[in-house]
Amino acid sequence: MRKSRKLAVLTGVGLAPCLVLGLSTTPASAHGWVTNPASRQAQCATGTVQCGDIKWEPQSVEGPKGLKDCAGGNARFADLRDDSKGWKVTNVGSSTTFNWKLTVQHATSTWQYFVGSTKVAEFNDGGARPAPNVSHNVNFKGITGKQKVLAVWNIADTANAFYACIDVNIGG
Template sequence: MNRKRKLAMSVGAGLAPLLVMTLPVSPASAHGYIDSPPSRQAQCAAGTVQCGPIKWEPQSVEGPKGLSSCSGGNSQFADLDDDAKGWKVTPVGSTTTFNWTLTARHSTSTWQYFVGGRKVAEFNDGGAQPPAHVSHQVNFGGITGKQKVLAVWNIADTANAFYVCVDVNIGG
């Protein structure tokens, strides 16, 4: 090898780790979560409750359809499943509007809302691409008191869904 080529390779090998450490990191492909009333993800992102990596990825709680966990089965987001974590509870009426912020607008089959494992509302989008902000008015019927609402955004063209939990006090 000639001397110039050896020098260039040495400099390149020395600079490569520095470049990797200083280049900006692009965020993960994002999706969506409920920001009002404040979901567990929103509380983590705002620093209201101390959480792990979900603080930086509130929109990324994705898992296979049919789950009933706040974390969507993601162990890295297990903080969301901890009911004793000190989540702030929002007082709401018997009918409440849930506002989603979507950062990747996937074709949607349905939006579902569950309380205590029972489906209380479903909105069918029939495969349409939603806007960046989606709102659903959910009627809780006769359910009252402190409840954990599991909201599920079912994607139309994959086997996955996005999961969000919101702690509310219905009628409180």
């Protein structure tokens, strides 16, 4: 009986740190995505386009800074990379306003907007924490036609960024 009690105590002592860590760890909360014009993850979330896991987590397209990937390097959200998926294209003028919805306001270094490999706009927040809703007016500098815009929210105090692709018809 004494060996059983000793084994139970040792087992409890060994499991206690795991339980404490497991109970104190909270899942990553959400972050942010472009809602207007509707980004690909916004279209997934509203059911405009049928998608996998991203429909439940439009705010979670996070990856290392410097990527040019609609899915932020995340294989779980590969639907966002599929240009043939039937994304709704929004007609915009030579400039348009992009609206972000943020569920966690991370300290922000910059917001960047790309068409192909061309950076068309950058907004420097200098480490400030943004409001829950952020808007940027982006001038497309003579680019026209159907384009995929990559919007990037670079976080100031981590190595990560949040990514969103938006399909637009500039001048349409």
